[in-house]
Amino acid sequence: MLDDDIVSLTAVTLIVNPECRKLGANVDISQLTLSLYLMTQCQLKLRHSVTSLAQTLVCIKVAQRRHPARATLNHLTLKLIRALIAISHIDESSVQAS
Numbered sequence: 001m002l003d004d005d006i007v008s009l010t011a012v013t014l015i016v017n018p019e020c021r022k023l024g025a026n027v028d029i030s031q032l033t034l035s036l037y038l039m040t041q042c043q044l045k046l047r048h049s050v051t052s053l054a055q056t057l058v059c060i061k062v063a064q065r066r067h068p069a070r071a072t073l074n075h076l077t078l079k080l081i082r083a084l085i086a087i088s089h090i091d092e093s094s095v096q097a098s
Helices: 005-015 030-044 050-066 074-095
Strands: none
Touching: 005 074, 030 050, 030 074, 050 074
8 A cells, every 4th residue: 555646656657658568667665765765754744843854855865866767757756755845844834924
């Protein structure tokens, strides 16, 4: 069972780039990427501090450097995580400003 975001991201990757359908085409998600995704989801749901999320962003940058460019799904998932953090921070700022 995978999260809806991961399933959707995988489906879009396979639709947009048919080459990914071939065996061994790097359409897997590493343990590191999946762990960062799950950790971020927990941090967001538990409303962790901005400092905690900033540390996660540093880990994402490290993970992006560790994966080769051809690891498409890993890179897309890491970008998704960054976007989720950015969106949550914007939402939190707008709520505090009201």
